Amino acid sequence: MSGGLVAGLVQLCVSDDPVRNLPITRGLIREAARGGAGWVLTPEATNLLGASRELQDRILHVEAEDPTLAALREDARDLGIWLLIGSLSLKTGDPAETRFANRSFLIAPDGAIRSRYDKLHMFDVTVSDSESYRESAAFRPGTRAVLAEGPLPVGMTICYDLRFPYLYRALAQAGAEVLTVPAAFNDTTGAAHWKVLLRARAIETGCFVLAPAQCGTHVAHLESGRRPRRSHGHSLAVGPWGEVLADGGSEPGVTFVTLDRKAVLGARSRIPSLTHDQGFSGP
Secondary structure (H helix, E strand, O other), X not given: OOOOEXXXXXXEOOOOOHHHHHHHHHHHHHHHHHOOOOEEEOOOOOOOXXXXXXXXXXXXXXXXXXXXXXXXXXXXXXXXXXXXXXXXXEEOOOOOXXXXXXXXXXXXXXXXXXXXXXXXXXXXEEEEOOEEEEHHHOEOOOOOOEEEEOOOEEEEOOHHHHHOHHXXXXXXXXXXXXXXXXXXXXXXXXXXXXXXXXXXHHHHHOOEEEEOXXXXXXXXXXXXXXXXXXXXXXXXXXXXXXXXXXXXXXXXXXXXXXXXXXXXXXXHHHOOHHHOOOOOOOO
């Protein structure tokens, strides 16, 4: 797909310390820009991962005071790029809400926040006898789907949202041509479901799907006795016909892909299923 927009998917392996994570993230964003990316995307939990709720309460900030957000907005402006910050863990500033927000940001090339999206679906699952997650204990779910005007029309989602196809259909029918799925998929479900779910969402909607991911074992610098968490990696770019265009593998780095919106029009003209909704009764 020549002549389109170059996107750079940043794959990270963040720790529980935002101060240590930030320079690594900024370095990879600059690497992506040097490689020609006009749109750079980072994963879910760009500022930290693996911290306890008690630690998060001590070190997290509200949006207006968050140093990671401020620094990355500055980088977008200095580099003249679009930047999707996959998500940041933030305090809400709501005195009636003790939980945090898991919030994605689309930053314009002038550094302005173009759109925000709070993750809708909370990862409350028991993967095995030894592995369970209760995201809703620490994070409040969002309430609004977001279609953003970026380098292309963007439907913003985060990680576990991927398992709810009606969200993606609604975004595509509202005009999205790209669906973003920044994630920190764990190793178990990632190996089994990550690629097939991303391909399915692309096929169902005729959209590009861009999914920058966390990878590897996340070090606990601030809580050294905490059990380490592992993420699947394999940042993925999928075309509107469902083809995998790029795979970031299992190590931190940048993966490049070129987006040509003509591919969206082509896929949707071949199978215009977004216009074929049929009402029904039951079950």
